[in-house]
Amino acid sequence: MIRVENVQKSFGDNHVLKGIDATFLEGRTNLIIGKSGSGKTVFLKCLLGLHDTDEGIIDYDGRILSEMSKEQRRKLRLELGMVFQGSALFDSLTVEENVSFPLKMFTNKSKAEIAERTNFCLNRVRIENANHLFPAEISGGMQKRVAIARAIVMNPKYLFCDEPNSGLDPKTAMVIDELIKEITEEFNITTVINTHDMNSVLQVGDNIIFLADGKKVWEGTKEEVITTDNEEMVNFVFSSELFKKIRRAARKEQNLP
Amino acid sequence: MFITKFLEDIGRYFILMGEVFRRPDNLRMYWIAFARDLYTLGVKSLGLVCIISIFVGAVVTLQTALNLENPIIPKYYIAIATRESIILEFSPTMISLILAGKVVYNNASTLGTMRVSVQIDALEVMGVKSASYLIMPKIAACLIFNPVLIVLSMFLGIVGGYFAGSITGMISSTEFIDGLQMDYRPFYIYYALVKTVVFAFIITTVSAYYGYYVKGGAVEVGENSTKAVVSSSLVLIVANYIITQLLLS
Structure with a gap:
């Protein structure tokens, strides 16, 4: 659960957020x-x-x-997992490398385990036969699905x-x-x-x-x-x-x- | 206004350096990035450095020979002058300036594009130390490979001079080799390599600074890349003077 209380944010004189509460x-x-x-x-x-934030509380499960x-x-x-508006996939990496990137960076999993988890996430978002393609070679919809696969690959809570x-x-x-x-x-x-x-x-x-x-x-x-x-x-x-x-x-x- | 902006840039540059030199998350991933940058920034510059060095070495020999056309001055002075010009200034400074054009533009535009297409934000949200992961391998690659390029440039510059002198008959092979060995000071190589390492650091960090902090879109990436080339060249020239003053005077 994320609890937000009285969040305020300004950029100079521009008050963008004026006290938001949400759960x-x-x-x-x-x-x-x-x-x-x-x-x-x-x-x-x-x-x-x-x-x-200038003021307020953002509470991630305490x-x-x-x-x-x-x-x-x-x-x-x-x-956290994040799907950006423009997908924000890494241009120089293939679909598979994009999805496996967080696993390689933050876990000590073996190559086989990384490949298994990557393929699971890609299958979950219904991406097939595109592992070795680059982001520029796939459609916008596929890019979004790859971005979702990358966002969930680390089993995020949020x-x-x-x-x-x-x-x-x-x-x-x-x-x-x-x-x-x-x-x-x-x-x-x-x-x-x-x-x-x-x-x-x-x-x-x-x-x-x-x-x-x-x-x-x-x-x-x-x-x-x-x-x-x-x-x-x-x-x-x-x-x-x-x-x-x-x-x-x-x-x-x-x-x- | 200009001074405020200048001081702000200096401050942000050092803050960025503080972010760059943080403990890597995963050495293996940094090693892969380092190998990729070594190839892109170093190995891919080999051809350019080789061609420029051979021809400039040849031109330096020919111009020196034309200016020393005097029966009283021994011919081997042509080789001495060529050697000193190439080791002291041409290879470390001119090649670094040429690399500044190539490497700086590459770094600034790559990082700038990653910034405007929110790939850097994506790294940050994942928990990756983006400045460190993206910039540190580039600095390491240039610090290690630029001295190799410069030593190669010195060698090829002198070889170019040797052949130019021999082919045109302005100086014989024996005289050229005698000249190369005469009054040789190994300290000059040390001086050149110190300059190279400092220049490599300037080239990579200044370009990274301009690329990493881009705001806007494609036009701003282009503008910042150009600013990066101009700024790093200026800093490099000033650093060249300071190092020369410190080591040679």
Whole structure:
């Protein structure tokens, strides 16, 4: 579980995060949503420790991030997996080398054990016959899946994804969402996804927090998204006609106005 | 403004060096990175260094011969002048400057691209000491291989001079070899190698500094790579003066 309390972050006079509270539970897909510039990415970077917070607490199962030494943070990071927006695969390494990199760097496993674990993770994300290809030789969707395989190869307790389906076609995006949800439940990981993709919100959002102007404006589940009356949230999520229709139909089904 | 920026750069450079020289996470992975960098930065520069050294050695001999065309001055002075020019200045300084163009651009653009495509962030999130893992093997590769390149350059420069002198008939083989052996000071080799090692450190660390801290996109990577070449060349020239003052004066 990750508990966040009154997290604030400024860059000079620009107050990006203005006191965010949230709890991200294990085995659940936690979504951070909001418009561009709402502070999602800065919040995610604060959670990862890539930015230091000005105030507030980020608590990883009783371990307070701001109280940790550099070495303790490094050890915590061995428990984190991260899928970056652009995949961030190492260009000069093959798919297999990318996935096995953390194992080679941080474990004393034999070559056979590393190969076995790497292949397990690649099979888990349904990558076949691409072990010796370079990132530039595979599609965007495959790159995302390789990035997920790399993120889970060390058996992380916490998985972070920054816009995991940006730049993907709707079908592939759905596959990636489903994959992250399956992995979260299968390995009981605390997953935090940064997104503004409304398909993801309605498909995999076990717990959703909505940020606007650096503040948490709304929190709920994907079912509650339909019934919420929070104006900012409704305007953001149901900005397209298609989603407005979906909302009207769902509310009608539940006898809501 | 300029002074503030300059001091900020110096401070950040030393902070980066503090990050670079940290205990490696896994020596085997560093060793692999070192072997890769040794090949990319060192072995791949062999051809360039060889060709430049032979031809510049030849040109130095010919120019010296033309300037010493006087019956009173013995011909072997041409070989002495060639030897001293190549050992003292051409090989350690000029070749380092040429390598600065090649190695610095390579380092700064590689690290800069990794930074803007968040590959460095990916390493950090994994728990890898990114500065140490990415930069330390490059420094080690250049510190070890650049002296080899420079010694090779000295040898080939003199060989180039020997052949140029013999072929044009400006100095005979015997006179050239006599000149090479005359008044030889082994300390000059030591001086040249000290310069080479210092220059290798400057080349790799300055380029790493500019690449590692890039912000922006492809344009900024290009701009920072160019800044890295200019800055490392300037630092190298100043260091050349300081080392010469300290060791030869």
